[in-house]
Amino acid sequence: MNPRDFRGTEGILYADDWLEDVQRSLELAEVPRGLWVTSAASQFFNIALTWYRTDPRASVRGISWEDFRKLFKEKFYPDVALTALEGQFASLEQGSSSVDEYAAEFFRLSRFVPSLVQDEGCKAQKFRRGLIHAVRTRTSGRRDATFEQILMEAQIAEEDFGLKPKKSSDVLGASSSAGPAKRPHPQQRQFQQQQPQMQFQQAPARAQQHQGRGQRPATQCTFCGKPGHTREVCRKRLGVCLYCGAPDHQLRDCHASGIRRDQDGVQQARGGQ
Structure with missing residues (x-):
């Protein structure tokens, strides 16, 4: 188990991510459930540590993980922050x-x-x-x-419009091919991906790596260690499907993955005609 520290001043989004990260780490490390609370509290500092030491409900011996989670959210998920997040969700749009x-x-x-x-x-x-x-x-x-x-x-439409993230092998193959492949307009957003289940970077950042002699390191997730995306959008950390990103199933149960493979196969066949 190697979770991040929690000080109690980072805000509700960090607090929620931290709580989920800790639980996932405890599960993966197969820590006995009776030790989860003390293991999590060992990462507390500053305000969080003071709260844990002074709130008898949180530090009581034998408290369950479920009760600890409720107390943690009660303390570090203030109503004003929840209201602000509701507003953000209500106005959320794809944008760029x-x-x-x-x-x-x-x-x-x-x-x-x-x-x-x-x-x-x-x-x-x-x-x-x-x-x-x-x-x-x-x-x-x-x-x-x-x-x-x-x-x-939406993912298929994005691909049809030339906005779909490209596999690195596809990018290399396209650059070496002499065929009349269609290229998206330079002003259109393009993406790259290291693996199909990962999040993506914009192509301009990739292009900058090939300009001049100085190359900047590719983005790498600090949670799973994979390149091509950041911790904030890491599907493994979020616990969602690694293929389509849906939260109600995992990759092995993903119906979209089979559909997408069929879709990709059709598109490849058309390209070869």
């Missing part, structure tokens, strides 16, 4: 982000407003309304459309 980046932020904020996303239809349409117009018009506006369906359609 990729579909996957927008989805990651959608998941992150939705954890604090469960009442707004408990209905699958409302959740799906809220996500759809925040997509940029070009992508949104390619997704289903039906009330019975699921979140997973709209996310998959």
Whole structure:
């Protein structure tokens, strides 16, 4: 177990990430559940440590992890911060982000407003309304459309518009191919990815690495150690599907992955005609 320190001054988003990181680390390390609270508290400093030492409800011997989580949230998730996050979620839009980046932020904020996303239809349409117009018009506006369906359609639309993240092997293959492959307009956003399940960087950052003699190191996640994305949008840290980013299933159960493979196969066949 090697979680981050928690001081109690970092804000609600950091506090929530920290709590989930600690629990995941404890589970992976197979720490006995009876030691979870003291193990987590060993990472407390400053305000957090003072709270733990002085609140008898938190430091009582034998407190369950579930009760500790409730007390932790009561202390470090103030109502004013929750209200602010509700406002951020209500006004959240894709903007200049990729579909996957927008989805990651959608998941992150939705954890604090469960009442707004408990209905699958409302959740799906809220996500759809925040997509940029070009992508949104390619997704289903039906009330019975699921979140997973709209996310998959948005990812496909992004790819069709030349905004889909590219695999590094695809980028290398395209650069060495003499075929009449279509190239997106220079002003369109392009992305790169190290692995299909990872988050992505914008291509301009990649292009800068090839300009001049000085090369800047690629972005690397400090949680999983993989390149091509940051800790804030790490799907492994968020506990969502590594393929499509949905929070209600894992990669092994992802229906979209099979659909996407079929979709990719069709597109490759068309390219070879």
